[in-house]
Amino acid sequence: MTVAKVWKLLRQPVGRPTPENFICVEEQLPPCDDGDVITEAEYLSVDPYMRYKIRQIPLNSTMVGSQVARVTESKNPQWPVGSLMVHYQGWRTHTHLSSKFLQTKDNNVSPLPDMGNLPKSLGIGVIGMPGITAYFGFLEICQPKAGETVLVNGAAGAVGSIVVQIAKMKGCKVIAFAGSDEKVAWVKELGADYAFNYKTTNIGEALSQAAPENINCYFDNVGGQFSAEVLPHLADLCRVSVCGAISTYNDDSKDIGAVSLTSPFSEATLIWKQLRVEGFLCYRWNDRWTEGLKQLQHWVLEGKIKYKETVFHGFDKMPSAFIGLFDGENIGKAVVKL
Amino acid sequence: MTVAKVWKLLRQPVGRPTPENFICVEEQLPPCDDGDVITEAEYLSVDPYMRYKIRQIPLNSTMVGSQVARVTESKNPQWPVGSLMVHYQGWRTHTHLSSKFLQTKDNNVSPLPDMGNLPKSLGIGVIGMPGITAYFGFLEICQPKAGETVLVNGAAGAVGSIVVQIAKMKGCKVIAFAGSDEKVAWVKELGADYAFNYKTTNIGEALSQAAPENINCYFDNVGGQFSAEVLPHLADLCRVSVCGAISTYNDDSKDIGAVSLTSPFSEATLIWKQLRVEGFLCYRWNDRWTEGLKQLQHWVLEGKIKYKETVFHGFDKMPSAFIGLFDGENIGKAVVKL
Numbered sequence: 001m002t003v004a005k006v007w008k009l010l011r012q013p014v015g016r017p018t019p020e021n022f023i024c025v026e027e028q029l030p031p032c033d034d035g036d037v038i039t040e041a042e043y044l045s046v047d048p049y050m051r052y053k054i055r056q057i058p059l060n061s062t063m064v065g066s067q068v069a070r071v072t073e074s075k076n077p078q079w080p081v082g083s084l085m086v087h088y089q090g091w092r093t094h095t096h097l098s099s100k101f102l103q104t105k106d107n108n109v110s111p112l113p114d115m116g117n118l119p120k121s122l123g124i125g126v127i128g129m130p131g132i133t134a135y136f137g138f139l140e141i142c143q144p145k146a147g148e149t150v151l152v153n154g155a156a157g158a159v160g161s162i163v164v165q166i167a168k169m170k171g172c173k174v175i176a177f178a179g180s181d182e183k184v185a186w187v188k189e190l191g192a193d194y195a196f197n198y199k200t201t202n203i204g205e206a207l208s209q210a211a212p213e214n215i216n217c218y219f220d221n222v223g224g225q226f227s228a229e230v231l232p233h234l235a236d237l238c239r240v241s242v243c244g245a246i247s248t249y250n251d252d253s254k255d256i257g258a259v260s261l262t263s264p265f266s267e268a269t270l271i272w273k274q275l276r277v278e279g280f281l282c283y284r285w286n287d288r289w290t291e292g293l294k295q296l297q298h299w300v301l302e303g304k305i306k307y308k309e310t311v312f313h314g315f316d317k318m319p320s321a322f323i324g325l326f327d328g329e330n331i332g333k334a335v336v337k338l
Numbered sequence: 339m340t341v342a343k344v345w346k347l348l349r350q351p352v353g354r355p356t357p358e359n360f361i362c363v364e365e366q367l368p369p370c371d372d373g374d375v376i377t378e379a380e381y382l383s384v385d386p387y388m389r390y391k392i393r394q395i396p397l398n399s400t401m402v403g404s405q406v407a408r409v410t411e412s413k414n415p416q417w418p419v420g421s422l423m424v425h426y427q428g429w430r431t432h433t434h435l436s437s438k439f440l441q442t443k444d445n446n447v448s449p450l451p452d453m454g455n456l457p458k459s460l461g462i463g464v465i466g467m468p469g470i471t472a473y474f475g476f477l478e479i480c481q482p483k484a485g486e487t488v489l490v491n492g493a494a495g496a497v498g499s500i501v502v503q504i505a506k507m508k509g510c511k512v513i514a515f516a517g518s519d520e521k522v523a524w525v526k527e528l529g530a531d532y533a534f535n536y537k538t539t540n541i542g543e544a545l546s547q548a549a550p551e552n553i554n555c556y557f558d559n560v561g562g563q564f565s566a567e568v569l570p571h572l573a574d575l576c577r578v579s580v581c582g583a584i585s586t587y588n589d590d591s592k593d594i595g596a597v598s599l600t601s602p603f604s605e606a607t608l609i610w611k612q613l614r615v616e617g618f619l620c621y622r623w624n625d626r627w628t629e630g631l632k633q634l635q636h637w638v639l640e641g642k643i644k645y646k647e648t649v650f651h652g653f654d655k656m657p658s659a660f661i662g663l664f665d666g667e668n669i670g671k672a673v674v675k676l
Contacts, residue, residue: 052606052610204597220605223605224599224605225599227605228597228598228599229597231595231597232595232596232597242605242608242609243609244605244609245605245606245609248605248606254604254605254606255606256604256606256607256610256611257569257570257606257607258570258604258606258607259542259566259567259569259570260566260602260604261562261563261566261600261601261602262599262600262604263599263601263602263603263604263605264598264599264601264605265601265603265615266592266594266596266598266600266601267558267561267562267565267580267582267583267586267592267601267602267617268390268583268586268592268593268594268595268596269594269595269596269617270580270615270616270617271580271581271582271583271617271618271619272390272594272617272619273594273617274616274617274618274619274622275616275617276614276615276616276617277603277608277614277615277616278608278612278613278614278615279605279607279608279609279610279611279612279613279614280609280612281609281610281612284612
């Protein structure tokens, strides 16, 4: 009989999440019956989007999220003991996946791609959801052309760091913003033509100097005031890919569907600059997921995409790893290793 | 020697424009030399976009805008006396068009399409810029599919009334908002499935009832608080065509490129509903202008597009016709007849 440790949502955060919002409990898993599988987490993901997911789930729900897991018990020939998968069963050490669930379409269970000598954790990073987010969210929504100027913020993060490198591969000029001098130095290593620490830089002045020609593609992970300051520097017909808005996630007045006039994308600028602003969730490209992963893995193996990970050790670190995202603690992808 | 009356911008409006912002002066036109043409205005256009243009032109400039004009003197065989054109030389009774200007690409001078029995004023209306704005701005940006639900505001205006009818032709369900009961009645005649007077209706409640399935295409002429209230009712992957934002035009804090957080398109909703919000200017489709005009004229002649005009009489009415746009005085296209 397997006992799982599970992080549950105890209280709705008000503003920035705190450790008191979460509670770790033990759960006895059902037996592994015909067609079932039991897995053990090896790497768990923490991602900014979870801040919104919290608002959508009831109290005492398991915290949502993905993990790289190893099959430890199996009565399912598709998933022999020892095989590795990525699943989205949330913040838990052990997971019972029923025969019925495993047969469900869109269960978001997939084999971990063969990583060769690469770390398995990349399955929840550059060769996983964040990689897919960067790949399709940038290429499909921004439609960058060689010679265009691309702006990326959160550029040392899991997604932003990949966008910087894809944009350079596509022949673009890249202007990047990140939240520390160490991050800025890394983003320059990744090939950004200009990189700035947004905490010590006047965004408008930096853009005036680095991009007097104005921005053709803006890949936005930050939102809010950052975007407001960027808007005057967008070129006519600029494409804005709204991937995230981490600067606003702890502001409960900016919830999904809130009736408010507190956003940066002013109609006057949208109209006169003919901007296209598009939000997305990576699951839009579920049918092209494998194509994306293959391309990303290929680029990683060729050395064209570099990555960093900030690894937290131990399941007890889940809340602090998550909360740290809002303080910019991570460089590259934040993962928790068990 | 021809003397033109010309309306100039005397003072920048603060908020809603007033008659004191404009001054009418007389201007002696240059002689009609080889290749030149002199025209006399028959119909002049007033459009909401002019409120923004005012901010971009120096004081004492001629007010911008289009007109249907007749050639009264000509030393240019392409434009014989009596021929009709649409040009954009602004609020003026008579215009000298030099040989050099007439040879310039993108001078926005075009022959008035052959209107048959239709009023010539349609050349600045449904078979002109507002028609083109509706045609391409709706079809190209919203990409409506049969069976989808379309929301149009300003639906009794020059552009909105055409969008309502194109959307019905494309097999969509149409929900329309306008600013008086008379306008609402007309919009229903045009085929809108639901039409509401926004001044006496709770927008959110109306949409909950009329579109429980949520909105797939939102053609926005109004912006601001109206859009904020619409946002919770947009469907996943909704396309928003931002044509205008008349509710905000007199608010100088919402100028083009202003660094402010006062807009309705919240990032949380953009992301989680995967919305695409695009602003446009109709000149984007300059190379397809004739195609658009032909289709619009065809629809008008077939009776598939109906129109109304609010006609003001006399050149002295230019400022009041323009100012009236912000009070919703016009039903259909506002024009000034000379």
